[in-house]
Amino acid sequence: MKPITSLDYSRRVERVLRHIGENLERDIDLNALAEIACLSPYHFHRVYAGMLGETVSETVRRLRLHHAAGALVESEAAIAGIATRAGYGSVAAVGRAFQSAYGMAPAAYRKRGFLVAEYPASDPTDNPTGSEDNMFPVTLRDTKPVRLAALRHHGHYLEIGPVFGRLYAWAAPRGLMTPTTRGIGIYYSDTNALPPAEWKSDACISVGSDVKGEDDVRVIDLAGGRHAVLLHKGPYAELHKAYNWLFGTWLPASGEEPADRPCFEEYLNNPQDLPPEEWLTEISLPLVAK
CATH class of the missing domain: 1.10.10.60 (Homeodomain-like)
Incomplete structure (x- = not known):
């Protein structure tokens, strides 16, 4: 073509x-x-x-x-x-x-209540709390900034899938879908404070510095720095449990303070190719620099 x-x-x-x-x-x-x-x-x-x-x-x-x-x-x-x-x-x-x-x-x-068996306790060297009842592996990671092509979604976060599809359809003919392309979702709204109709998020892929926005696709920069990174295995519908545990159990016991930036998710494998119990997602919580 x-x-x-x-x-x-x-x-x-x-x-x-x-x-x-x-x-x-x-x-x-x-x-x-x-x-x-x-x-x-x-x-x-x-x-x-x-x-x-x-x-x-x-x-x-x-x-x-x-x-x-x-x-x-x-x-x-x-x-x-x-x-x-x-x-x-x-x-x-x-x-x-x-x-x-x-x-x-x-x-x-x-x-x-869940599809994949709950995670065993994390290695104490990976998790500053050393807790015996940790459900998910959490690591502290210094990340680099990433340039992203982003497509805005308004509504329930579980409805962002078609927006990713539209972004991939935009990116493929431009040669932007490669084996190293990262799929990332940025979630801006507090789901406990707003009705789903008002939730705001971005479906994103990583792109090079030469890529320009077009139509509804924007080019944005995702800040790097210190992050608490939680690995979730299982359906995306169960991610809210990981968030509840990260904020309700891990963060208060960690001695860390969240930075004034939204959480984001990185999707490590393709849900088209694998059953839901094999889907891997990293949730990154930005932390204040020390």
């Missing part, structure tokens, strides 16, 4: 991803998506899968299950209502999909 044609295709796929993210509770019609992309129904799906590495149905299934898992662990809503809001026609349908992806029924997942 000529560069201008590749960029045009990326914008078309971005529009499709935006539509999918906003309509997960509805039936997704491939002909309608082809029309949104201004592509023939004969060719649209091949373009989509070729650019994103997964089919439309795989994208929809992954995002719906992600939303359902989040609702199960964050609320006491009836499973039937969760199934409806996640776009499933019945409890049985969401149960089959959930069993296939998560290895257990939705009710069992809610009762258990």
Whole structure:
């Protein structure tokens, strides 16, 4: 493809991803998506899968299950209502999909409260508290600044997935998706103080100094310095437990003070290629310099 044609295709796929993210509770019609992309129904799906590495149905299934898992662990809503809001026609349908992806029924997942076994105590050399009941490994790390291409998201943090998809669709034809590209999410809002509709975050990838912003994509600099870095293994829907433990247990006992900058997450592997129990995420809490 000529560069201008590749960029045009990326914008078309971005529009499709935006539509999918906003309509997960509805039936997704491939002909309608082809029309949104201004592509023939004969060719649209091949373009989509070729650019994103997964089919439309795989994208929809992954995002719906992600939303359902989040609702199960964050609320006491009836499973039937969760199934409806996640776009499933019945409890049985969401149960089959959930069993296939998560290895257990939705009710069992809610009762258990987590998918991956809780972490053992961290090595005392890695964790300044030396506590015996640590759930997650935490290390203190000096990081370097990183230049990022960022796409803004407003709303529940569990709904940022389609925004990352749009960013990847923008980046791929520009040659920015390489084996060393880092995927990072910056989360600005206190989820305990604001309703989800007011939460603000950025989906980001690392880029070089020569990259310029375009359309809705901004180029920003992520500050380096001292950070407490927590490693989480498991579904993104369970990350809130890691945050609660980091701020409620680790930080008060650590002797550290948080800096006036937001937390960010780095996604260490690809959720398209691995089951949810294998997803690895690093949560970085900025700390005051010593």
